[in-house]
Amino acid sequence: MRNPTLHDVARAAGVSYSTADRVLNRxxxxxxKSVLRVQRAIQDLGYQRDIQAANLSRRRSYVFRFYLPQGDHGFFSVLRQAVERQAQQQQADRVSISIHDVPPLDADALAATLLRIGPDDCDCVGVVGSDSESLITAVRRLNDMGIGVVMLVSDAAPEARSLYVGINNVVAGRTAGSLLRLAHGRGTGRILPILGKLDSRDHRDRLWGLTEVLAEQGGRLQQLPPIEVLDRPETMRDKLEAALSATPEITGIYSIGAGNRALIHILRRMSGQRPLVILHELTSHSRSALEAGLIDAVIDQKPQEEVAVAIGAMKAIADNLPVSVNDVIPTIYIKENLPEPNQS
Amino acid sequence: MRNPTLHDVARAAGVSYSTADRVLNRxxxxxxKSVLRVQRAIQDLGYQRDIQAANLSRRRSYVFRFYLPQGDHGFFSVLRQAVERQAQQQQADRVSISIHDVPPLDADALAATLLRIGPDDCDCVGVVGSDSESLITAVRRLNDMGIGVVMLVSDAAPEARSLYVGINNVVAGRTAGSLLRLAHGRGTGRILPILGKLDSRDHRDRLWGLTEVLAEQGGRLQQLPPIEVLDRPETMRDKLEAALSATPEITGIYSIGAGNRALIHILRRMSGQRPLVILHELTSHSRSALEAGLIDAVIDQKPQEEVAVAIGAMKAIADNLPVSVNDVIPTIYIKENLPEPNQS
DNA sequence: AGCATTCTGACAGACGTCTGTCTTTTTCTT
DNA sequence: AAGAAAAAGACAGACGTCTGTCAGAATGCT
Known part of the structure; x- marks a missing residue:
């Protein structure tokens, strides 16, 4: 019944514990010939090293660092809470997680911070990816030092990082498009995409997903030229109001990036029939807008789950085990299936 | 840096290790006065017992059993796979999980099986709940023997079981209703609910959720009398075709229970405009129907996640720790956001 | 055969906790 | 104050693994 121990393996292989250990730990x-016998015994018995006992003996503890953009509201604060929560839980499992602030939307600053990490500072880092040469350099350096790098939310430096944990943004865009299509029934409509900035890879991908799906509808749903709001409320207000008065027949809005507070604000004081609205990330604002019926759906990447997956993968990376993770699937929230506020 | 050990606690409290241990393990x-000093030291140092070392020392391993309905297709086979997969992964963490077959849809047989469990057979069992006196009795017995009982998928015996892990079925019904409403835009429609049997609690709950949401629409969406198909393909075929010809203006179908193969079959050979269709649980059949555009949305309870949550909770129950779990939120799958087939 | 080299085995101390036994100290009882 | 009872301390062996050291055995080479 009991799982076999390395002693059992040694006995089965007809060697001493020391030898079995030398094989196991290379x-x-x-x-x-002894190597082979030990390996066969491991196979035969289905031996699996007791990682907990091993970690205990090695005094090993996993040290992970998350570098997260500052900001006390919106998506990144939700993400941060998710990390804090996991950190708390994982503390009992010899995992020590620290969170380090970096300036938002500043890949160079992030890269500079990463460059200051020493080889023994941690086993693995988690960072939010973005397109930037300096970031790639910094990630490659970490990789060369033997520190794993897990990209969160948005991928970057795919050849240097260890793993990307986050949604496929084309899929997210397609999901939004498909929901808009569903909500239009068999009618026609005009969809306005709103995005933060086009030079962000994930925003481009989402837009592309939307475009793909709308194109499949054979012109029934027309995609209007996207407006770019640079995460600034005033820009959002000005450009959105301009778009709405220029094209009153807008039937759907897909807000691709952040800055949804301003959007919600405008929706709230909109008279008459509002368009369908889909936006990203469940935050306190999007949640209350959903509850109030100001928007129709939120596409979320479930930061809580994402972080859990990332940490699980980090352990595997630190242990040099094969890393296999489920994709993070964009989740659709509507008014009815919102989770409890304190959860994910 | 290092987490404090019980030795540290003892030193801080000014007592011997033995005494600290006597306090910690009651x-x-x-x-x-010594108790108080030790407790204060635990507080002050933020001591958390190293469960892994403790389990190692105690030779403790968690033994969990899952009693699952037989059946090699449909939802329960997905659930079973999820358990098997978790069992595999958890094996390294001193968790041994076994799966025991029980006849499907037979609460008495399940109860009889549970009655044969002895006090030392396992720490915790997971079962699929259903309304039944005999089940309640069996669960209460397990509880009295100190064996935790986690209800999966469908709740039962709330006062005797340790925990329910599964979706809120009213919420699921509301979600379906809300999607149907969304898909009807501002138009009117008639919704046909299809259910397995009305005496199953979760089916009643889902139907109720649907009814609630449709009622909130002020008659725009009319709910037709549900048809009851008892999970039998022929019944499904006969009753559904009867309903469709009696009420041609059916614009939406909400299939509440199992037996969706027959439904999909009928949809495939339906000519003209098909109604909107929402059904439950992502299986190979519902997946391919979604991909083929025969249905519009699937509401899923993410068995993989559900099982993971259940096992985590079982550990906590076995360790007498406070159990806190996130709710399982019904997920909406549409064609675009399906996970990879081999995953959840 | 003698010697160097490679391989193997034995052992001990650690990691943090559990558990049992035995002794010593403190406190309470009369 | 003496004895009983309660409390505290000391200690050892275990769990499964890691790691280092050292002695002994097997093998290779001349």
Missing amino acids: RGGVAE | RGGVAE
């Missing part, structure tokens, strides 16, 4: 100095 | 025979 210490070398073992004759080829 | 062995008794310690003077009140």
Whole structure:
């Protein structure tokens, strides 16, 4: 019944514990034939090293760092809370997680911070990716030092980072498009995409997903030229109001990026029939807008789950185990299936 | 840096390790004032017992059993796979999980099986709940023996089981209703609910959720009398075709229970405009129907996640720790945001 | 055969906790 | 103040693994 121990393996292989250990931990100095016998015994018994006992003995603890954009509201604060919560829970499992602030929307500053990490500072870092040469350099350096890098939310430096944990943004855009299509029934409509900035990869991908799906409708749903609001409330207000008065027949809005507070504000004081609205990320604002019926759906990447997946993967990376993770699937929230506020 | 050990606590409290241990593990025979000092030291240092070392020392391993309905297709096979997968992963963490077959839809047989469990057979069991006196009795017995019982998918015996892990079915019904409403835009429509059997609690709840939401629409969406198909394909075919010809203006179908293969089959050979269709649980059949555009949305309870939550909770229950779990939120799948087939 | 080299085995101390036993100290009882 | 009872301390062996050291055995080479 009990799982076999390395002693059992040694006995089965007809060697001493020391030899089995030398094989298991690749210490070398073992004759080829003994190596084979031990490996066979491991196979036969289905031996799996007790990682907990091993970690105990090694005094190993996993040290992970998350570099997250500052900001006390919106998506990144939700993400931060998710990390804090996991940090708390994982503390009991020899995982120590620290969060480090970085200026938002500043890939160079992030890269500079990453460059100051020493080889023994941590086992793995989690960062929010963005397109930037300096970031790629910094990630490559970490990788060369043997520190794993997990990209969160938005991918970057795919050849240097260890893993990306986040949604596929084309899929997210397609999901939004498909919901808009569903909500239009068999009618026609005009969809206005709103985005933060076009030079952000994830925004481009989402827009592309939307475009794909709308194109499949054979012109029934027309995609209007996107407006770019640079995450600034005034820009959002000005450009959105301009768009709405220029094209009154807008039937749907897909807000691709952040800055939804201003959007919600405008929706609230809109008279008459409002368009369908889909936006990203469940935050306190989007939640209350959903509850109030000001918007129709939120596409969320479930930061809580995302962080849990990331940390699980970080452990595997630190242990040099094969990393296999489920994709993070964009979730659709409507008014009815919102989670409890204190949760994910 | 290092987490404090019980030795540290003992030193801080000015007592011996033995005494600190007696307090921590409630062995008794310690003077009140020493108890207090130790407790204060635990507080002050933020001591958390190293469960892994403790389990190692205690030779403790968690033994959980899942009693799942037989059946090699449909939802329960997905659930079973999820359990098997978790069992595999958790094996490394001193968790041994076994799956036991029970006849489907037979609460008495399940109860009889549960009655044969002895006090030392396992720490916790997971079962699929259903309304049944005999089940309640069996669960209460397990509880009295100190074996935790986690209800999966469908709740039962709330006063005797340890925990329910599954979706809120009223919420699921509301979600379906809300999607149907969204898809009807501002138009009117008639919704046909299809259910397995009305005496199943979760089906009643889902139907109720639907009814609630449709009622909030002020008659724009009319709910037709539900048809009851008892999970039998022929019944589904006969009753559904009867309903469709009696009420041609059906614009939406909400399939509340299982037996969706027959439904999909009928949809496939339906000519003209098909109604909107929402059904439950992502299985190979519903997935391919979604991909083929035969149905519009699937409401899923994410069995993989559900099982993970359940096992986590079982550990906490076995350790007598406070159990806090996130609700399982019904997820909306549309064609665009389906996960990879081999995943959740 | 003698010697160097490689391989193997034995052992001990650690990691943090559990548990049992035994002794010593403190406190209470009369 | 003496004895009983309660409380505290000391200690050892375990769990499964890691790591280092050292001695002994097997093998290779001349």
